[in-house]
Amino acid sequence: MKEEVCVSESKHVVAAEKGDKTGVSRRTFLKGLGAIGPGTIFFSAGIARQAKGQYGPTYTDGLSAEQLTAMYTDMLKIRLWESKIKDLILTGGFRGVAHLYVGQEAIAVGVCNALRKDDYIASNHRGHGHLIAKGGDLGLMLAEITHKATGYCKGYGGSLHITDMSLGILGMDGIVGTAHLFGAGAAYGIKVKGTDQVAVSFGGDGSLQNSFFSSAANAAAAWKLPWIGVIENNAFQIWVRSSDVYGIQDLARRADGYGIEGRVVDGNDVLSVYNVAKYAAEKARAGGGPTIIECKTYRWYDHYGAGGAKRGVDGAFRLGYRSDRELRDWMAKDPIPRFRKFLVNEKVMTEQRADEIVAEVTQAVEDAVAFAKAQPVPKPEDGLLNVFAEGAVPLHKS
Amino acid sequence: MSEKFFWEAVRDALKEEMIRDPNVFLMGEDIAIYGGAYGATRGLYEEFGEERVRDTAISEAAIAGAATGAAMLGMRPVAEIMYADFLTLAMDQLVNTAAKNRYMFGGRTKVPLVLRTEGGAGRGIAAQHSQSTEAWFNHVPGLYLVMPATPYDAKGLLKTCIRDDNPILFVEHKMLYGTKGEVPDEEYLIPLGLADVKRAGKDVTVIAYSKMVLESLKAAEQLAEEGIDAEVVDLRSIKPLDVDTIVRSVRKTGRVICVSEGCKMNGVASELVSVIQEEAFDYLDAPVRRVCAADVPIPMSPVLEAAAVPSAEDVVQAAKDLLG
Ligand SMILES: Cc1ncc(C[n+]2csc(CCOP(=O)(O)OP(=O)(O)O)c2C)c(N)n1
Ligand SMILES: [Mg+2]
Numbered sequence: 001m002k003e004e005v006c007v008s009e010s011k012h013v014v015a016a017e018k019g020d021k022t023g024v025s026r027r028t029f030l031k032g033l034g035a036i037g038p039g040t041i042f043f044s045a046g047i048a049r050q051a052k053g054q055y056g057p058t059y060t061d062g063l064s065a066e067q068l069t070a071m072y073t074d075m076l077k078i079r080l081w082e083s084k085i086k087d088l089i090l091t092g093g094f095r096g097v098a099h100l101y102v103g104q105e106a107i108a109v110g111v112c113n114a115l116r117k118d119d120y121i122a123s124n125h126r127g128h129g130h131l132i133a134k135g136g137d138l139g140l141m142l143a144e145i146t147h148k149a150t151g152y153c154k155g156y157g158g159s160l161h162i163t164d165m166s167l168g169i170l171g172m173d174g175i176v177g178t179a180h181l182f183g184a185g186a187a188y189g190i191k192v193k194g195t196d197q198v199a200v201s202f203g204g205d206g207s208l209q210n211s212f213f214s215s216a217a218n219a220a221a222a223w224k225l226p227w228i229g230v231i232e233n234n235a236f237q238i239w240v241r242s243s244d245v246y247g248i249q250d251l252a253r254r255a256d257g258y259g260i261e262g263r264v265v266d267g268n269d270v271l272s273v274y275n276v277a278k279y280a281a282e283k284a285r286a287g288g289g290p291t292i293i294e295c296k297t298y299r300w301y302d303h304y305g306a307g308g309a310k311r312g313v314d315g316a317f318r319l320g321y322r323s324d325r326e327l328r329d330w331m332a333k334d335p336i337p338r339f340r341k342f343l344v345n346e347k348v349m350t351e352q353r354a355d356e357i358v359a360e361v362t363q364a365v366e367d368a369v370a371f372a373k374a375q376p377v378p379k380p381e382d383g384l385l386n387v388f389a390e391g392a393v394p395l396h397k398s
Numbered sequence: 399m400s401e402k403f404f405w406e407a408v409r410d411a412l413k414e415e416m417i418r419d420p421n422v423f424l425m426g427e428d429i430a431i432y433g434g435a436y437g438a439t440r441g442l443y444e445e446f447g448e449e450r451v452r453d454t455a456i457s458e459a460a461i462a463g464a465a466t467g468a469a470m471l472g473m474r475p476v477a478e479i480m481y482a483d484f485l486t487l488a489m490d491q492l493v494n495t496a497a498k499n500r501y502m503f504g505g506r507t508k509v510p511l512v513l514r515t516e517g518g519a520g521r522g523i524a525a526q527h528s529q530s531t532e533a534w535f536n537h538v539p540g541l542y543l544v545m546p547a548t549p550y551d552a553k554g555l556l557k558t559c560i561r562d563d564n565p566i567l568f569v570e571h572k573m574l575y576g577t578k579g580e581v582p583d584e585e586y587l588i589p590l591g592l593a594d595v596k597r598a599g600k601d602v603t604v605i606a607y608s609k610m611v612l613e614s615l616k617a618a619e620q621l622a623e624e625g626i627d628a629e630v631v632d633l634r635s636i637k638p639l640d641v642d643t644i645v646r647s648v649r650k651t652g653r654v655i656c657v658s659e660g661c662k663m664n665g666v667a668s669e670l671v672s673v674i675q676e677e678a679f680d681y682l683d684a685p686v687r688r689v690c691a692a693d694v695p696i697p698m699s700p701v702l703e704a705a706a707v708p709s710a711e712d713v714v715q716a717a718k719d720l721l722g
Contacts, residue, residue: 095521095522095700096521096522096523096524096698097521097523147522147698147699147700147701147702148699149699155697155698155699155701155702156524156525156697156698156699156702157524157525157697157698158522158523158524158698158699160523160524160526160527160698161524161525161526161698173526174483174524174525174526174527175483175484175487175526176456177456206455206456207456209455209456209457209460210456210457210458210459210487211457211459237427237428237455237456238427238428238432238435239428239431239432240427240428240430240431240432240453244453245453245454245455246455320431321431321432377699377701378697378699378701378702379701380701380702380704380705381705382702383692383694383697383701383702383705383706384692384694387693387694387695
């Protein structure tokens with residue numbers, strides 16, 4: 001097995017560095033990147049300069065302290081809520097499968113905070129993070145994945161299929177890659193309606209392999225749709241290493257072939273993700289068409305479930321298809337402490353306030369657990385509702 | 399004889415055929431290092447290497463299409479589609495290319511392709527990972543459809559399928575992989591189109607396949623306690639269909655229940671009812687009953703999931719209705 005992790009092909013970064021030095025003067029932004037820790041500064045600084053050179057303003061400068069604090073809170077919500085699910089799985093209190101998002105929080109939060117409430121997202125199997133970042137209710141989500149009648153989707157959908165249209169969520173989907181089509185389709189709907197909304201689709205590195213992504217990107221390019229295709233490249237498709245099934249390393253390079261602008265970004269840096277997503281969203285609103293954003297990241301747990309994981313310990317170790325060292329290297333780039341350090345350095349919040357937020361989110365998760373526990377399970381006959389818009393189908397099992 | 403898990407029986411069939419014939423190779427998502435979502439290819443990558451046990455990208459169209467192309471060369475691909483729900487993504491290659499290839503080309507080609515997949519409900523993984531999609535494919539000319547219920551049948555049938563010159567859809571139920579059964583140590587093959595009477599009885603015939611055979615056998619035990627002697631016919635292959643065994647059983651009992659985990663409407667059970675009424679109408683003492691899933695997608699909650707698909711209790715109830 002190959003051991004290297006996906007990072008941007010260095011020539012992109014080097015070229016960007018040569019091309020523009022002015023980005024270095026952006027104190028706030030680069031200091032933020034400096035907080036990332038050793039080993040990633042080069043990569044991210046390159047992207048920062050690229051950003052400065054090609055996107056005009058650095059959008060992160062426009063973020064208020066409230067917004068920055070909300071972003072930190074959202075990342076923690078995802079982390080702590082999902083850690084609860086991990087515990088449920090480990091204690092046998094969970095039926096079905098849950099694909100944990102932990103490690104990738106900066107992507108959902110960076111992208112969704114660059115959107116308006118009336119923008120749309122289409123999500124995939126690893127979608128809890130997307131939903132929480134778009135405003136999903138922790139209690140209703142937990143009730144759904146523990147199959148309660150009052151969960152978001154009445155217990156019909158579970159962890160794989162949660163949605164809330166009122167928040168602009170087009171749903172999580174279990175068919176790898178189709179979200180890109182729903183995103184592009186929503187973008188087409190927006191164009192026909194003539195509003196200035198945008199539609200984002202999320203997919204993993206595996207989401208480009210059936211025809212969905214190609215079809216979505218092609219249509220979005222041809223018709224200049226307000227679509228943003230986000231690729232969360234976490235290096236794996238279940239246990240298969242992406243580099244074993246792709247001939248290219250930066251999947252965003254495909255964008256060229258459709259005639260779309262493609263960007264590669266450090267997916268563990270919420271501000272970098274936000275910056276690119278905001279650029280893409282503003283461009284789309286102004287009629288500038290689609291963008292493809294590839295975020296390099298890593299999932300901390302196994303493909304689904306809690307194999308190799310323990311209660312109270314982050315990450316899943318001793319999995320046959322990856323080395324513990326590789327995971328540890330990525331855990332050292334944990335997006336949450338990185339961002340916290342940045343916020344404290346920049347005096348957006350104090351250490352004390354950051355601790356309070358951890359306590360508040362911990363409580364919110366406990367409340368969600370208590371809420372979900374108290375909810376009723378569905379009645380068998382409920383399963384016949386909602387097949388058609390009119391209501392039930394006649395039961396004729398035998 | 400040795401006791402084997404269903405997944406081991408599948409794996410052994412693949413392994414034996416790969417040793418016997420160098421043209422047999424496997425392709426699918428996560429079948430190599432992972433060993434398949436349900437473990438049925440465990441160890442084969444280590445034994446045969448990546449050229450013959452190939453992890454593919456997540457493109458079911460590519461898997462079915464490439465396997466069809468390779469089969470036309472005389473290779474004997476055994477391709478895996480991770481969930482029967484994703485057959486929709488391979489459907490064009492399977493239906494429009496593999497299944498009608500030979501016919502379209504006037505008999506000049508052969509497509510010795512086996513497409514293995516896994517289907518059915520029971521794990522609480524909801525509407526896109528729990529379906530029974532076999533009826534859609536039973537409608538396709540040129541495609542065989544095989545759905546074993548026991549480790550013994552799985553191994554003997556899979557070996558036959560790999561040697562067969564037709565495209566074959568081989569569906570394994572996800573809740574069967576962990577079941578155990580006796581499997582001979584020596585080589586054996588089970589011909590296609592031969593049903594197996596898993597339990598002889600005289601009062602009512604229960605025709606089933608895949609996991610529903612186990613539910614029907616459970617039902618037969620319960621019925622026996624109430625003095626009803628049920629015969630359980632396991633189709634094993636749905637196409638080709640063993641009409642003789644079905645008719646023989648109907649002539650004996652005069653009462654029939656057709657059981658399928660698929661939705662009731664236009665399902666495999668509907669086809670069985672048609673065949674029985676055409677071939678054995680005069681022997682029927684009562685209308686043929688169907689025990690099938692409700693016409694709903696498979697919901698996630700265990701309460702809803704259990705209500706959606708048939709179980710032993712439903713078969714028992716149907717038998718009592720017929721004999722009452
Ligand atoms: C069309 C389809 N094929 C196969 C699967 C099974 N499957 C579920 S997730 C997954 C891997 C997806 O990898 P990626 O897109 O990189 O997302 P990640 O899980 O890494 O977030 C596969 C193969 C599926 N759900 N849908
Ligand atoms: Mg991935």
